[in-house]
Amino acid sequence: MMKKIAAVVAAASSIGFASLAHAEAFDTAVGEVDVSMTATLATDYIWRGQSQTDGAGAVQGSLDIAHESGLYIGAWASNVDGEDFGGSSVEFDYYTGFGSSITDDISYDLQWATYTYPGNSSIDVQEVIGSLGLYGFTVGAKYAYDPSSQLYTFIDYGFDLPYGLGLGLHYGVSDTKDPLDGVGGDEKYSDWAVSIGKTVLGLDLALMYSDTDLGDDCAYSDSDSCDSALTFSASKSF
Structure with a gap:
């Protein structure tokens, strides 16, 4: 039986807690x-410890198509705070990749993703992602190469x-070398984040x-976006 691939929330580095999507084969x-x-x-909507909705609620959705070989494509969308994203109030992400298991306890995933913001294409981001799953741990790196340059490394651990x-x-480190004008800084x-789900x-x-060590050095116009946050979510897979 083909391993069902979880919905890939490409924009989120905080650990979501949706279970494997209930895919139809x-x-x-x-x-x-x-x-x-x-x-x-x-x-x-928490992304790398920072609110993308200025602390407001989010409506999100995804569509994923996965082949038994390990190839997959998908799309994901969420509302965002227009003031922080140059007037764009929605984010659309598209991604494709290949994931497979080496053993029952070791797996890997390679992905390319683009994050788009209708109405302000100047801040659209291209990113390559690689991760390795080891006995409940996931370690990986995400490198944004266009138009900004940022390396994000992370480690996650989940258990029943x-x-x-x-x-x-979850723990992650963002290292921005070439920020987008008006969106982030050097x-x-x-x-980091702790999640519990059922x-x-x-x-x-x-x-x-979730929380960060940014303090008042928040990339967004509202420094509250980088404060610690307690987030509740409810997801339904079809």
């Missing part, structure tokens, strides 16, 4: 293909708890605490 002339969709309501709960830990900072009545519920 189709037999085609080129092999088995899984198709999944996920809808999410969240009290905030009693009563159907899951716990996740900075190197860390972010599936209830078909909904993937998650509660996440």
Whole structure:
């Protein structure tokens, strides 16, 4: 049976806690293909420890298509705060990649992603991503190369708890070398998060605490976007 690929939230480095998407499998002339969709309501959209909605709620969705070979493509969208994104109030991400398991406990994923902001294409970002899963840990790097230059390295760890709960830990480091005008500054900072999640009545519920060491050096116009945050989300996969 083909391993179902989780919905890839390309813009989010904080650990989401949606479980593997409930994909529907189709037999085609080129092999088995899984198709999944996920809808999410969240009290905030946290990206690398920073709010993208100025602390407001977020409506998000994804569509993923994965081939049994490990190839996949997908799209993801969320509202964002227009003041911080040059007037654009929505983010659309598109990505493609290849992921596979080496053993039951070791896997890898290689991906290319583009983050787009309709109405302000000057801040669209291209990024390459590589990650390795090892016995519950995930270590990886994301390199944005156009139009800005930023390296993001991260490590995640997730494990099961009693009563159907899951716990996740995340730590990441952003190192921006060539910031976008009006969006960010030359900075190197860390972010971290702790999440707990559970599936209830078909909904993937998650509660996440996140923070950074930015303090008042926030990249966005509202420094509150970099404050610690407690975020609740509910996701449904189709």
